[in-house]
Amino acid sequence: PFPVLEREMTHDLSVLGRHYKTGTHVYLAFDEFQQDQKFSPERWIKGAHNPYRNVPFGTGQRMCLGRDLAQELLGEMLAGIFRTFAPERIRPYSNHLFSGRRNDGKDSFATTFYQLRVFARALKNSYRIGLKRKAELSKCPYAQKA
Numbered sequence: 001p002f003p004v005l006e007r008e009m010t011h012d013l014s015v016l017g018r019h020y021k022t023g024t025h026v027y028l029a030f031d032e033f034q035q036d037q038k039f040s041p042e043r044w045i046k047g048a049h050n051p052y053r054n055v056p057f058g059t060g061q062r063m064c065l066g067r068d069l070a071q072e073l074l075g076e077m078l079a080g081i082f083r084t085f086a087p088e089r090i091r092p093y094s095n096h097l098f099s100g101r102r103n104d105g106k107d108s109f110a111t112t113f114y115q116l117r118v119f120a121r122a123l124k125n126s127y128r129i130g131l132k133r134k135a136e137l138s139k140c141p142y143a144q145k146a
Contacts, residue, residue, distance in 0.1 A: 004029055005058050073126040080129065 005028040013020045020026065057064035064070075081090065 005055075007060075007062070073129065076129045076133070077122065077125060080125070 007026050007028070009020050009022050009024045009026060011022055057067040057070070
């Protein structure tokens, strides 16, 4: 996800003594959002109390157009991980060069290269998953033909 959301004020607003007029451009940096580090899977259950519990794709008219595709691929990738590895072998918190995303441009070349390799591998795997899914659907007599 892009690290900054840009929005235009649709009405006048006062926050903590500062006044913003309609039409003012506002930039929200994701790094400034408070994130709860506690493991709490109930926050992801549909119908949970907070509609803004996770906004990596933005919200509103200018939200990421690839959101649905990304969420579908993430589900497929997670399913693939759980099919491939025993649960006790999945330890996302260990043996990683990179544990979070900073966008200040101070990352080393090795860290940036590592991120690029991880992203490229994920993209390649998601493409393979998409091809496999397409092949499976083409064999299904109930699948709608485009």
